[in-house]
Amino acid sequence: MPNLIMRFKDGRPKALTLSYDDGVEQDEKLISIVEKYGLKGTFNINSGCFPADDIEYAPGTIHRRMPLKKLLEVYSKSSWEIAAHAYTHASLVGLPANVATDEILRDRKELERIFNTIIRGFAYPYGAYDDKSVEILKNCGICYARTVHSTRDFRIPQDWLRLPATCHHNDPELMNLAERFVNTEKCGYPMLFYLWGHSYEFEAQDNWDVIEGFAETVSGKPDIWYATNIEIYDYCQAFGQLIFNTEMTMCSNPTSFDLWFSYGDKDVRIPAGSTISF
Numbered sequence: 001m002p003n004l005i006m007r008f009k010d011g012r013p014k015a016l017t018l019s020y021d022d023g024v025e026q027d028e029k030l031i032s033i034v035e036k037y038g039l040k041g042t043f044n045i046n047s048g049c050f051p052a053d054d055i056e057y058a059p060g061t062i063h064r065r066m067p068l069k070k071l072l073e074v075y076s077k078s079s080w081e082i083a084a085h086a087y088t089h090a091s092l093v094g095l096p097a098n099v100a101t102d103e104i105l106r107d108r109k110e111l112e113r114i115f116n117t118i119i120r121g122f123a124y125p126y127g128a129y130d131d132k133s134v135e136i137l138k139n140c141g142i143c144y145a146r147t148v149h150s151t152r153d154f155r156i157p158q159d160w161l162r163l164p165a166t167c168h169h170n171d172p173e174l175m176n177l178a179e180r181f182v183n184t185e186k187c188g189y190p191m192l193f194y195l196w197g198h199s200y201e202f203e204a205q206d207n208w209d210v211i212e213g214f215a216e217t218v219s220g221k222p223d224i225w226y227a228t229n230i231e232i233y234d235y236c237q238a239f240g241q242l243i244f245n246t247e248m249t250m251c252s253n254p255t256s257f258d259l260w261f262s263y264g265d266k267d268v269r270i271p272a273g274s275t276i277s278f
């Protein structure tokens with residue numbers, strides 16, 4: 001029996017996404033660089049940490065959170081997703097359950113109000129998590145949560161509430177991984193490049209060329225879907241709902257997404273809400 005392989009939007013075999021934390025001033029420059037190359041991602045924000053509109057940071061301060069007004073101005077120009085990162089950037093590990101719940105839900109609720117959207121993503125402050133925090137996130141309706149683990153591979157995550165990245169942008173393997181990702185022809189599994197970091201690190205290490213070089217290398221490829229975290233999550237979840245007959249000749253798509261897969265030498269598109277023979 002041939003392998004059934006999920007393909008991403010428009011039948012693309014690969015997807016690429018970014019994940020950047022804390023809502024700092026340098027996000028503006030990050031957006032301008034990566035959007036020039038058509039890349040997208042997710043910003044993870046602590047809505048209890050916005051400084052006053054007239055904040056003036058001491059010279060040499062690198063970690064400069066944006067006041068809400070500025071943040072809205074910067075993000076409204078981009079097509080990135082906004083996700084939660086705990087209201088006061090508290091580590092969830094060790095917090096009483098009610099307090100951890102408040103950190104997550106308050107952030108979610110506040111971001112939903114500010115951005116007039118539904119917030120479902122999360123990044124763990126300090127990368128810290130345990131089974132208890134995963135359970136609490138689930139109860140708060142969070143559907144994926146990014147850790148700081150690097151896999152240095154391109155597999156689709158199995159556990160979205162313990163979501164690892166491919167790598168951090170400072171990983172010495174970054175460009176090797178990018179080349180490998182770009183140069184792999186249709187692979188036997190759907191490939192995801194998941195890059196994470198903080199944009200202030202580019203200023204601290206004076207290495208904006210790292211993200212520019214990465215974006216240039218991976219950009220403009222017809223076989224890569226450039227998407228936000230939640231777009232990729234939603235696509236994978238929808239794909240999991242496809243229904244097949246036992247002969248593997250019919251498929252029904254009960255979701256609101258058009259979906260794609262390869263089955264043997266067939267590339268199949270199954271429109272939202274339809275049943276097809278293939």
Ligand SMILES: [Zn+2]
Nearest residue numbers: 021022125126
């Ligand atoms: Zn953070």
